[in-house]
Amino acid sequence: MRGDYLFSVLKSVGEGLDSFVVLSEAVLTAGYGATGKRIDYEVSKIKKQRTVSALERKRKQRLSSVLWKLKRDKLIEVNPETRAFSLTQEGKKFYSDLEKRFPLCHYPSPTYKTFRGKTVKIVLFDIKEKERAKRIWLCSALKNLGFRMLQKSAWAGENMIPKRLILDLDKLEILGDVEILEVLKPGSLKENLREIIDRSSKTS
Template identity: 30%
Template sequence: MRKLVRPQDVLLLGLAGALDTFEELRDPFRLVSKSYESMYGWVPKQYRKNNFGNLVWRSLKAGYIEKIEKKGSVYIRITSQGQERIQRDFPLLDFHRKRWDGKWRIVMFDISELEKEKRNYLRRKLRELGFGMLQESVFITPHDIIKDFSEYLDSIDLGKYVYMLEASNILVGDFKELARKVWNLDQLNDKYREILSHLTALNGRTMQLNSQEQRKIEIRKTREKYLQVLLSDPFLPKELLPSDWVGYQAKKLIKNL
């Protein structure tokens, strides 16, 4: 299930470096910084700049961001509290920077039809955490998430239904083929290809656009599309990705916008 992304999420994701924009951002209240313009470019076009300013104020008040001064210039940056919120709401983003330890985590559960709401909730949560469905009640992931997930299940009284295993090997012929089927990587790769094609066309078109405003609109649309694809990515280790994976290339081009 695709996670609903709020404007505040976009701000914090950008400041956390998850969107490959800026880890620090010039004070948007001055409305003169190119960094501000780039950060605002991640926010959906219907989100007006005065609303964006209010969003920054609310984030400052909540303690998710802070203002700092460097060499006479004022910047904002994400705080540890803001980082914790991103890690809580988008836990998969942590994994794309980590090396795979070669182990698989397997979650199995047995929940009767009488408690299907619990069963459906568990399946949704597993997918949200990047697990792939091997069978209807068997999910797998290469990410080292079992301990945290076990504690979470206990906190919501679902631990008694779930069995978890950690294995150094799964008896399959080809790990990449397993990953391709379980996580439907062909479809995800096609979405990244669409982004890549759009970026390539955009780079060729920007010089022909009549105004800076038109260019910013095109960039904003592209970033919105990329963000939706990015947050549906299970961030599998490179050992499990197909040889023609274009996600990294799309990321590089987005970063250079």
């Protein structure tokens, strides 16, 4: 018997009955005569699948609990034929109140995939105070993209601006309030920013 195979078996037995059951599944999947590394890989994969299944069960349990409470409070109702959920009048009012209290909850996700660019980008924006929630959302999106704040409404970073962010800005009707510029000439960010702001103020 190979030493690494024996080690994997002993290690799993030492971790308890559940690990032994996992190991049995792993050996069957990997095949007899598989190396210890191959079995360890299968063990890791099975444990990961079980973790995902456990998380899914927890999510389903949480969802069931929330739906039960909403139904109990007469905020939702269930169609007896289709079993589909719908908001009651009281539920619609409750949802409207939540929208006002948590305006960011119905905005697009501020998380995007990041891709390294070749130049520094500066994002300037002038979003009205009455749309403060949109400004907070944009700052969160830029921060998630790895940008750093230079001034209150000026951010800089080297990562690329995703196309989906542009589409989301348009969807939120603030695309016209945002200017994205590339820094092509050498110099400090402060110098470039000062020059850009001066140029923008002259053309506005």
